[in-house]
Amino acid sequence: ELKVEQNPLFLSMQEGKNYTIYCNYSTTSDRLYWYRQDPGKSLESLFVLLSNGAVKQEGRLMASLDTKARLSTLHITAAVHDLSATYFCAVVNFGNEKLTFGTGTRLTIIP
């Protein structure tokens, strides 16, 4: 059974600082996604990572994938308050389409 773990679960950081969220998964996968969720809202797709070594960047967020280590990272550069949200990684197994989500990281940016 595919298991997806994120850490940290909670992250409180000051504006302007850098930090990284980690996503580990237990079995081989060919796709990994990062989603953002604001309180009481839907899930917004941020990144799709398809291959080993893939790196995607959008604004202050950068995601990478190491399929050999079964690890993805979401790096936040010079955080701003607008980035406060819960971030989920989600992994798809070979041969099926369901997303298995991580536990989520609740990020709070403090002015």
Next chain:
Amino acid sequence: EPEVTQTPSHQVTQMGQEVILRCVPISNHLYFYWYRQILGQKVEFLVSFYNNEISEKSEIFDDQFSVERPDGSNFTLKIRSTKLEDSAMYFCASSEHRRWGGQPQHFGDGTRLSIL
């Protein structure tokens, strides 16, 4: 930008009653999904649907659950006899391609189901 729409946004139902949650996926998408999120917990897969049949379902999706695409636009989730533990946010999602290009699943705003 096209989006997945869900109705109602909030549904309050007595335990034991049937409930139908409705979704309109993005029009050119072929794959449809239901997920749920119990308050404060992670998102859990319920079922995927393609070509008018269930392609995969989780252990949560027992005989009390069913899905249907009654026409060319709607995709519904029915819970036959609701239990207290069915209280959650239910998300509908759709995607364009199964595997090629790694297209993300696009999620609706969810229906908050409260069972009394």
